[in-house]
Amino acid sequence: MIGKSTARIVIFLIGLGVLCLVQNAYFLHTLSGNNEALARKELLSSIVGLSDLALVGEAHYVRHRSISDVFAYFNESPELLEYFPSTFVYRYTPLTNPSRIDYAF
Amino acid sequence: MLFSFRWLLLEYAVRSLFRRFGKNFFIFLILSFLIFILSSVLMIAESIKAELNATLKTLPDITLQRFVAGKQTQIPISRVDALLEIQGVGSVTPRIWGYYYFKPAGVNFSVVGLDIYEEPYSATMARLIKDVNWTQGSYDAMMIVGEGVKTILRENYYNDFFHFITPEGQTKKVGIAGVFHSDLALEANDLIVLPKQAAYEIFGMNASDATDIVLKVSANVSEIPTIVAKIIEKFPDLRVVTRDDIRVSYQNIFDYKSGFFLALFCVCAFAFFIIVYDKSNALSSEEKKEIGILKALGWDTDTVLQEKFFESFILSLGAFLFGLATALFYVYALQAPLLRAIFTGYSALKPPFDLPYTLSVSMIVLLFLLSVPVYIAATLIPAWRTSIVDADEVLR
Numbered sequence: 001m002i003g004k005s006t007a008r009i010v011i012f013l014i015g016l017g018v019l020c021l022v023q024n025a026y027f028l029h030t031l032s033g034n035n036e037a038l039a040r041k042e043l044l045s046s047i048v049g050l051s052d053l054a055l056v057g058e059a060h061y062v063r064h065r066s067i068s069d070v071f072a073y074f075n076e077s078p079e080l081l082e083y084f085p086s087t088f089v090y091r092y093t094p095l096t097n098p099s100r101i102d103y104a105f
Numbered sequence: 106m107l108f109s110f111r112w113l114l115l116e117y118a119v120r121s122l123f124r125r126f127g128k129n130f131f132i133f134l135i136l137s138f139l140i141f142i143l144s145s146v147l148m149i150a151e152s153i154k155a156e157l158n159a160t161l162k163t164l165p166d167i168t169l170q171r172f173v174a175g176k177q178t179q180i181p182i183s184r185v186d187a188l189l190e191i192q193g194v195g196s197v198t199p200r201i202w203g204y205y206y207f208k209p210a211g212v213n214f215s216v217v218g219l220d221i222y223e224e225p226y227s228a229t230m231a232r233l234i235k236d237v238n239w240t241q242g243s244y245d246a247m248m249i250v251g252e253g254v255k256t257i258l259r260e261n262y263y264n265d266f267f268h269f270i271t272p273e274g275q276t277k278k279v280g281i282a283g284v285f286h287s288d289l290a291l292e293a294n295d296l297i298v299l300p301k302q303a304a305y306e307i308f309g310m311n312a313s314d315a316t317d318i319v320l321k322v323s324a325n326v327s328e329i330p331t332i333v334a335k336i337i338e339k340f341p342d343l344r345v346v347t348r349d350d351i352r353v354s355y356q357n358i359f360d361y362k363s364g365f366f367l368a369l370f371c372v373c374a375f376a377f378f379i380i381v382y383d384k385s386n387a388l389s390s391e392e393k394k395e396i397g398i399l400k401a402l403g404w405d406t407d408t409v410l411q412e413k414f415f416e417s418f419i420l421s422l423g424a425f426l427f428g429l430a431t432a433l434f435y436v437y438a439l440q441a442p443l444l445r446a447i448f449t450g451y452s453a454l455k456p457p458f459d460l461p462y463t464l465s466v467s468m469i470v471l472l473f474l475l476s477v478p479v480y481i482a483a484t485l486i487p488a489w490r491t492s493i494v495d496a497d498e499v500l501r
Binding site: 002003005006008009012013016017019020023024027028030031032036037038040041042043044045046047048049050053054 | 112113115116119120122123153156157159160162163164165200202215217219221226229230232233251253285286288289290291292293294295296298319419422423426427429430433434437438454456459460461462463464
């Protein structure tokens with residue numbers, strides 16, 4: 001009933017699907033981190049209390065989004081304009097209630 | 106439909122795909138590439154976001170910073186008592202921390218003042234540090250450093266200690282007591298933890314001041330807005346940053362970066378679908394003839410469309426799965442060379458780390474809906490146009 005080329009295509013598609021699933025299972029096993037490491041991270045951040053990752057040691061917001069540093073004479077360089085709301089920590093006034101951050105609490 | 110599945114029609118569609126192999130293979134490649142790029146970017150963003158969110162819940166509920174003339178400055182520790190009086194506030198901790206710029210390497214260290222060998226820290230710190238040695242010897246104080254700091258100091262010939270330079274121009278010799286565990290690279294790479302007293306001297310700060318004050322809310326998290334309002338009323342010069350503000354700002358930043366790519370993808374995908382639509386709109390005379398012959402042989406419009414649907418569905422589903430599989434391999438097995446730099450950037454103190462694996466169903470559904478149905482629509486509509494014309498008119 002099923003022709004040769006159909007079978008080939010179906011096997012190809014199923015193969016791709018299986019490949020995705022196998023990768024999913026493998027990475028879930030190897031890369032999702034163990035509990036001990038996660039516990040350590042939580043412990044450190046609860047003691048030290050710095051929010052961001054130590055990814056870019058030059059940016060003023062690296063460890064907290066408020067302190068400027070020796071690299072940032074302008075808070076952001078003139079050609080990179082601040083982009084609201086992405087580059088900000090902000091709190092809306094109690095008088096307005098924008099739906100964007102309704103889920104905040 | 107389910108019970109009378111037309112296997113022969115499927116077979117016909119597959120063979121028709123192979124008959125125009127070159128063209129279809131090209132479409133397959135382009136579509137897979139588009140999906141590959143977009144899903145890679147989304148996966149990297151998801152991973153880094155997961156890494157940030159992992160520690161988010163341990164951050165203090167409220168952070169208070171003092172502003173004078175629009176700039177953040179030190180906050181007097183004497184305000185702690187007034188803050189403790191506010192209902193619902195559990196604990197109040199003044200913190201001393203900041204950046205120390207190390208000129209020879211051009212990097213910023215994050216220096217945090219904590220009396221770590223005192224309770225309650227001493228027991229927990231032992232889990233975070235490797236090869237610790239507290240013997241102070243001739244040093245002014247002892248510190249714990251991140252792996253990145255240790256490496257940079259070693260490159261500058263500081264193996265066991267470091268000379269901090271205070272604002273008065275004096276040096277302060279601080280010994281390295283231990284290094285943070287390598288699991289903590291992302292959180293602690295640029296970190297220096299030393300006693301409060303030493304931190305005050307290094308920053309040249311008054312002992313009655315703190316960098317900022319953090320609050321823990323005692324029980325009810327839904328009280329935070331009320332507490333915030335009370336604090337602002339009491340101290341109008343304080344800026345209040347809640348944990349949720351930080352979470353929202355993470356969300357914004359990653360939405361911004363991956364949204365940028367989503368916008369680029371939309372443009373690319375739109376152009377691609379226009380080309381597909383346009384090409385099949387002016388179906389080649391051969392394809393038109395084929396539809397004409399099929400109709401002359403007695404196929405109705407329904408069957409022709411079904412056959413075209415099978416064709417485009419196989420092609421786009423294949424491209425989708427292929428793009429997804431290669432993206433998974435590229436991002437998590439190869440750890441996304443090149444593309445990762447968009448999110449992590451360049452830094453002299455960049456920590457080595459593996460992207461943690463997270464895969465959200467909503468992302469996959471989004472990718473699927475952006476590619477497969479749109480492609481099917483772009484090919485079905487022209488085919489329908491041709492197939493509703495009379496057979497003899499098409500063949501003529």
